[in-house]
Amino acid sequence: MLLEKIQKENDIKKLKPEELKLLADEIREFLIEKISRTGGHLASNLGVIELTIALHLFLDFPHDKLIWDVGHQSYTHKLLTGRQAGFDELRKYGGMSGFPKRKESACDAFDTGHSSTSISAGLGYVAARELQGEKYKVVSVIGDGAMTGGMAYEALNNASRIKSNFIIVLNDNNMSISENVGGMSSYLDGIRTAQAYTELKKGVEDTLRKIPGTGEKIIQQVKKTKSGIKQLFVPGMFFEDMGITYLGPVDGHDIRKLYRTFCEAKRVDHAVLVHVLTKKGKGYTPAEEDPARFHGTGPFEIETGKAKEDKGKDTYTEVFSKVFLDIARHNEKVVGITAAMADGTGLVRFAKKYPQRYFDVGIAEGHAVTFAAGLAAGGMKPVFAVYSSFLQRGYDQLIHDACLQNLPIVFAIDRAGLVGSDGETHQGLFDLSYLSMIPNLVVMSPKNRWEMADMLRFAVELDAPVALRYPRGEAYEGLEKFRAPIVLGKSEILYEEESIALIFAGHMASVAEKARRKLKEIGYSCSLVNARFVKPVDTQMLEYLAQDHSLFVTLEENVLSGGFGEQVLAYVTKAKLNVKVRTIGIPDEYVEHGNVEVLRREVGLTPEVIVKQIITDYAAIVEGEWEKTV
Secondary structure (H helix, E strand, O other): OHHHHOOOOOHHHHOOHHHHHHHHHHHHHHHHHHHHHHOEOOHHHHOOHHHHHHHHHHOOOOOOEEEEOOOOOOHHHHHHOOOHHHHHHOOOOOOOOOOOOOOOOOOOOOOOOOOOOHHHHHHHHHHHHHHOOOOOOEEEEEEOOHHHOHHHHHHHHHHOOOOOOEEEEEEEOOEOOOEOOOHHHHHHHHHHOOHHHHHHHHHHHHHHHOOOOOHHHHHHHHHHOOOOHHHHHOOOOHHHHOOOEEEEEEEOOOHHHHHHHHHHHHOOOOEEEEEEEOOOOOOOHHHHHOOOOOOOEOOEOOOOOOEOOOOOOOEHHHHHHHHHHHHHHHOOOEEEEEOOOHHHHOOHHHHHHOHHHEEEOOOOHHHHHHHHHHHHHOOOEEEEEEEHHHHHHHHHHHHHHHHOOOOOOEEEEEOOEOOOOOOOOOOEOOHHHHHHOOOOOEEEOOOOHHHHHHHHHHHHHOOOOEEEEOOOOEOOOOOOOOOOOOOOOOOEEEEOOOEEEEEEOHHHHHHHHHHHHHHHHOOOOEEEEEOOEEEOOOHHHHHHHOOOEEEEEEEEEEEOOOOHHHHHHHHHHHHOOOOEEEEEEEOOOOOOOOOHHHHHHHHOOOHHHHHHHHHHHHHHHHOOOHHHHO
């Protein structure tokens, strides 16, 4: 096998030109086989195999710098830099990441995981290179979906000013996660279909090259002029008008053409954009036909593409999807917004039923928030469904455009807490902290599937901005007998006893319930409280429980800094309540990729660890030695 000859970076250059297509075929088979067992990002990786091969022929690793936007399409890059063995533990705890990681390999120039960042990072490398007088190539790869993000245009604006070579590869597959939308997608469609331009350009260049001695000079002169051939046939020439040389479109599955184009791009003494056309899911029919489903997939059957795992119970996302559709049926003011994540956030049903009230703004979370604010100011009831870690990208807009005006927007925050295999860039561990400090914003989190439904209905009816935070995965079906009506700022006391009060936020319900059960089995008295609202904190409940409890234990799947526990501790301290507080949550660190249950063990969010901590704390209180535990 040719793949076995790739043991380290740059080994690909030892292969013969005629072997490269066979290598691409082997890589395609390898990725399909491995990802069918481990799960991972399939469609995006199958689409860039030939592109990655061409880049590795063109670049010298780790000297040259290759930056992947988002990074979920870097599997072939990892294979070509000698990490084949790592695919058996792909995205598992302690195993190889599904994204570029500088600490994993010197060939990974930049850690990525969120969209629209690669051009900015590449520009930084170019500036560092020039300031230090170094000589290396810098290539940033960005997808057409990522080009809907505003940060990409900010970077392009600056890229137009540089005076040294910088290659931007636009990987155009007409897909991000969901189908691309907006003006840039339409613009690229025009370039893709401008065959007259492409064919004329090639014909003219081939003819000119035949002129002895002067042909190449004429070609270069034509390329430099603003009134060149491109301007006649491609309306606007967006990139050229910005001062960025445009090359393409190029067949993204033709290694030879790609390599030649990169060599041509290298001769440009400023920023150059190479427009590459690829097919997402290339070479595997199920992924070609349904690239969105194979964007991030669990284990599947290769022959059919069907998932190996049973569907099981409804996820929180599915509960949101069904309830939201029912709400919209009875309220014509309700609209749904997504940032290119209709499938992942559960808005597909709504989009099909109410297309006029559904808005996909592309990968542009900041815009989505302010767009929602405008809708709310105009009398509508917007619901923005978004992943926790992606909402971070709209933080300024949350503060200034949504909450400052106290506009009634619902932020349906999916993938909160530990997400799992996608790792640090996708874990939703900061939302309770970054949301709770914003005035006017109500922050709530459900304990189970029924409370999820009740909270969504409550959030839509409330005349204020609301963040409804829930995790990935199956919706908890325990504690079903507790379903008190949702009242703003009021918690729910599930079991009332004395001495110890375990107060949990949202989906920590199952862990808290198990911890209480273990405490009861060994003779401890323990109340169990569902916080419901992280903001406002139910201070009346705290004062009430402080009368006959000596220890409050807060439990949250969020960083401790600025989280729910610290808010409880701050109030207890301020009100001088006669009770001690132990906060349990995520330590002050980024949590890497791995199964959620494995990660909970690693960070100490298991019933066993929690019970051990509570026993130690309670003993210290009884013995008058609490200060030693703090």
